[in-house]
Amino acid sequence: MTDRADAGRDVVVRRGGVPEATVGRLPLYHRVVVDLADQGVETVSSEALAATAGVSPAKLRKDLSFLGSYGTRGVGYEVSVLIDQIGAELGISSEWPVVIVGVGHLGHALANYGGFASRGFRLVALFDDAPQLVGTEVAGLTVRPFADLPAVARTDGVLIGVVATPAPAAQQVADALVAAGVNSILNFAPVVLSVPSSVDVRRVDLASELQILAFHQQRRGNDLTQVAR
Amino acid sequence: MTDRADAGRDVVVRRGGVPEATVGRLPLYHRVVVDLADQGVETVSSEALAATAGVSPAKLRKDLSFLGSYGTRGVGYEVSVLIDQIGAELGISSEWPVVIVGVGHLGHALANYGGFASRGFRLVALFDDAPQLVGTEVAGLTVRPFADLPAVARTDGVLIGVVATPAPAAQQVADALVAAGVNSILNFAPVVLSVPSSVDVRRVDLASELQILAFHQQRRGNDLTQVAR
DNA sequence: GCAACTTTGTGCACTCCTTCACAAGCGCTT
DNA sequence: AAGCGCTTGTGAAGGAGTGCACAAAGTTGC
Ligand SMILES: NC(=O)c1ccc[n+]([C@@H]2O[C@H](COP(=O)([O-])OP(=O)(O)OC[C@H]3O[C@@H](n4cnc5c(N)ncnc54)[C@H](O)[C@@H]3O)[C@@H](O)[C@H]2O)c1
Ligand SMILES: NC(=O)c1ccc[n+]([C@@H]2O[C@H](COP(=O)([O-])OP(=O)(O)OC[C@H]3O[C@@H](n4cnc5c(N)ncnc54)[C@H](O)[C@@H]3O)[C@@H](O)[C@H]2O)c1
Numbered sequence: 420m421t422d423r424a425d426a427g428r429d430v431v432v433r434r435g436g437v438p439e440a441t442v443g444r445l446p447l448y449h450r451v452v453v454d455l456a457d458q459g460v461e462t463v464s465s466e467a468l469a470a471t472a473g474v475s476p477a478k479l480r481k482d483l484s485f486l487g488s489y490g491t492r493g494v495g496y497e498v499s500v501l502i503d504q505i506g507a508e509l510g511i512s513s514e515w516p517v518v519i520v521g522v523g524h525l526g527h528a529l530a531n532y533g534g535f536a537s538r539g540f541r542l543v544a545l546f547d548d549a550p551q552l553v554g555t556e557v558a559g560l561t562v563r564p565f566a567d568l569p570a571v572a573r574t575d576g577v578l579i580g581v582v583a584t585p586a587p588a589a590q591q592v593a594d595a596l597v598a599a600g601v602n603s604i605l606n607f608a609p610v611v612l613s614v615p616s617s618v619d620v621r622r623v624d625l626a627s628e629l630q631i632l633a634f635h636q637q638r639r640g641n642d643l644t645q646v647a648r
Numbered sequence: 649m650t651d652r653a654d655a656g657r658d659v660v661v662r663r664g665g666v667p668e669a670t671v672g673r674l675p676l677y678h679r680v681v682v683d684l685a686d687q688g689v690e691t692v693s694s695e696a697l698a699a700t701a702g703v704s705p706a707k708l709r710k711d712l713s714f715l716g717s718y719g720t721r722g723v724g725y726e727v728s729v730l731i732d733q734i735g736a737e738l739g740i741s742s743e744w745p746v747v748i749v750g751v752g753h754l755g756h757a758l759a760n761y762g763g764f765a766s767r768g769f770r771l772v773a774l775f776d777d778a779p780q781l782v783g784t785e786v787a788g789l790t791v792r793p794f795a796d797l798p799a800v801a802r803t804d805g806v807l808i809g810v811v812a813t814p815a816p817a818a819q820q821v822a823d824a825l826v827a828a829g830v831n832s833i834l835n836f837a838p839v840v841l842s843v844p845s846s847v848d849v850r851r852v853d854l855a856s857e858l859q860i861l862a863f864h865q866q867r868r869g870n871d872l873t874q875v876a877r
Numbered sequence: 878g879c880a881a882c883t884t885t886g887t888g889c890a891c892t893c894c895t896t897c898a899c900a901a902g903c904g905c906t907t
Numbered sequence: 908a909a910g911c912g913c914t915t916g917t918g919a920a921g922g923a924g925t926g927c928a929c930a931a932a933g934t935t936g937c
């Protein structure tokens with residue numbers, strides 16, 4: 420009767436609008452299906468896939484449904500299709516040029532990590548300020564002075580940068596990255612970077628991760644009564 | 649095949665219970681207030697503290713209220729009190745013994761990272777299987793064969809372990825850690841570890857972080873074309 | 878000692894995420 | 908060709924987390 424009153428203002432159809440929580444799991448799903456493909460698996464059910472990825476089947480199905488996923492009822496998902504769909508959503512089809520600033524212990528490890536190349540990223544330059552490092556070769560790349568950043572960023576169209584410098588230098592490095600056109604930053608320094616709202620920063624704080632583990636560990640220890648099921 | 653990873657049904661007991669989202673921010677708050685103390689700041693308002701930590705003032709106040717933290721209305725929070733309260737909640741008062749398994753690129757970086765010691769963690773041993781690594785000294789510790797794990801874990805009461813081995817070895821390393829009494833694991837290998845429900849695993853996946861950045865980057869790029877609403 | 882001012886602590890509403898449950902759809906078998 | 912068993916896709920319910928607004932509570936100034 421009153422169907423006119425609240426009629427469709429409810430647009431906001433999320434065309435390409437994948438929930439943030441889902442986005443956070445897509446890389447995991449992608450890796451799992453790639454592994455399955457390597458093992459020769461061609462089809463997989465949401466239940467099996469969810470178990471491998473460590474999530475619930477319902478969550479997995481809902482996540483995939485946001486991609487407009489094409490599973491087959493009664494059968495499951497075709498692994499190759501999932502790889503393509505998730506890969507396209509994550510932009511793995513293209514190759515993102517990436518730079519690392521700070522080639523210390525962590526920067527070395529990152530530069531030598533092979534896992535990036537296989538997931539759609541190409542390391543185009545390493546930057547450091549230490550004179551004894553500049554000019555040396557790390558992971559097949561010559562370490563360049565940080566002042567070269569703008570030129571490299573422009574030439575290669577770098578949009579993603581990794582900050583692996585000590586905390587005191589991180590902010591000014593971030594400023595320079597932003598000035599050079601980088602608007603996605605992965606920050607390993609334990610500081611909160613202040614950047615324009617158009618720039619996306621993700622922080623990886625290893626000490627925090629350990630502290631969260633310690634918190635749960637402590638609570639478990641204090642809780643003398645074990646949580647019996 | 650037959651073992652089903654039974655998802656944790658344990659209901660989060662709210663007795664002294666801090667919400668998980670809050671727990672995830674406590675390490676950040678702790679670092680910020682320690683920095684403030686180093687700068688000689690003695691009191692701080694929720695607004696200033698929130699700005700420094702990059703969260704909203706309301707969220708910060710609610711988070712702190714879960715610790716039963718006592719701020720002073722009209723004034724703010726006493727920095728030294730916050731350090732103690734958050735530190736106690738996170739278990740920083742005690743010193744958690746930690747071991748690292750896998751002393752490759754990443755393991756080296758972690759072992760040399762000074763940030764752990766200052767946050768309540770003590771690195772007690774490094775393990776690796778490579779004969780050329782065992783016996784060498786890294787970050788002031790001698791790398792030991794992985795077989796020594798049970799003895800060390802028992803002697804030092806190790807409850808937290810870090811997995812920094814290649815993916816194929818991670819599961820068996822995790823199994824050994826669990827067998828040795830470790831029930832908190834920080835996993836850097838890009839695999840989902842299967843462990844008993846009593847064991848807490850946190851995964852740090854650097855490639856995933858980059859992919860999430862790439863996703864947003866890509867969507868931003870695509871949005872330039874349309875969405876003129 | 879009182880009033881004005883400042884900032885906390887929190888109830889409430891809202892949004893986002895997860896879980897549940899089941900109808901719809903597909904292939905296989907008979 | 909039709910039924911049967913299996914699995915997806917998704918509304919709806921439930922729960923967790925966030926933002927808002929304001930009363931309560933303390934401090935400062937006069
Ligand atoms: N090593 C780890 O496992 C680890 C763990 C967690 C966090 N972190 C953080 O990651 C960051 C790097 O850690 P690390 O162990 O590699 O430190 P590091 O000291 O070994 O390396 C830092 C590098 O950054 C370079 N650098 C300094 N200022 C610079 C500037 N303005 N421009 C360019 N380069 C500059 C230095 O020359 C050095 O090579 C630190 O902020 C640290 O807190 C490291
Ligand atoms: N390097 C990075 O920046 C980076 C980034 C993201 C993820 N990762 C992941 O972290 C892990 C380690 O990376 P890495 O670059 O240090 O690799 P790496 O090959 O340099 O080091 C791995 C080390 O583990 C040791 N090891 C192998 N099997 C073992 C076993 N069964 N017991 C004990 N030790 C064993 C090896 O001897 C080697 O020293 C990998 O899973 C990698 O995918 C690394």
